[in-house]
Amino acid sequence: SxxxxxxxxxxxxxxxxxxxxxxxxxxxxxxxxxxxxxxxxxxxxxxxxxxxxxxxxxxxxxxxxxxSPVSFLRVHGRPLKTLEDRLTVLDKVGQLVADSCEEISQAQATDRVVPEKFHGSAKMILGGIAFYKSLLPEWVKPEPVEDLVPVPLKAGVEAEWAIYNEPKGVCVNITPWNAPATISLANAISMLAAGNHVVIKPPELVPTVSAVLRRLCQRYLSGYVWVEEGGKEVVERLIDEGADHVSFTGGGEIAKIVAARCGQMLTPMTLELGGKSPAFVDAGLDEGMLRSIVQEILETK
Known part of the structure; x- marks a missing residue:
């Protein structure tokens, strides 16, 4: 048992x-x-x-x-309110990526993910971390708002008004099989930068990558990120737990099911769907170049 x-x-x-x-x-x-x-x-x-x-x-x-992953992170997750908290967790993600390129690459090779090498994605994620760190001071700064209260309603009381951008809470990141580690971590850094805790649901079709992501997140991001392995039933349970935002990357038919489930909980979502990036091969290429381009398209889709 x-x-x-x-x-x-x-x-x-x-x-x-x-x-x-x-x-x-x-x-x-x-x-x-x-x-x-x-x-x-x-x-x-x-x-x-x-x-x-x-x-x-x-x-x-x-x-x-x-x-429950969502309820645990909501109650017991490490703090992400301040600028210092968010800079710290982004540095932790950067350390995870820098230390684990070979381990993730080996896992992707085992699960036949193409391309198997994670080094290019690692550079992209590290660049994203630097980008979010540059934005964070403005994100956490209160935004002053003009006092538009009519004078008769002020009753002699003057006040300063400002908008504070608050994190949503706990986000669920559902990732696809063709770029499991890349999208798991790339989406997570934006959520963490905004002050949210993250539950990553990696695809069940790449069990080795999923297990590696779980171990790495436990080692580097405990209290910030939870990796929940499993299939359809896990996705349904995570949505039903009442996450504050759900991000799904994958095909349109599955997205309809995810959207309908989120709709029952009134959970806001972000859907990044396939079929929106067509590739055109121009005329006039020699046979060697044409073969190389076609091979690259087939191996990365």
């Missing part, structure tokens, strides 16, 4: 909450009798001292009774 139940002797521990952790838990079991077993637990990660937390985190990724 994916659940482990045992008795913990010693200090009282609290019921854990949180996304799956990268903490390693070694379990040694010894059968003492027909109805009694001794379980010895050893925590490898010294930063985590709560044994029950380690047990819970290791089962949460596959257990349907685990915490």
């Amino acid at each position: 994916g659940l482990l139940r045992t008795e913990l002797h010693g200090p009282k521990v609290c019921k854990p909450e949180g996304p799956p952790s990268e903490t390693t838990l070694r379990i040694e079991r010894k059968l003492l009798s027909a109805d009694k077993m001794m379980v010895q637990l050893q925590i490898v990660d010294e930063e985590v001292k709560d044994v029950s937390q380690c047990i819970y985190c290791r089962t949460a990724a596959t257990s349907t009774t685990g915490p």
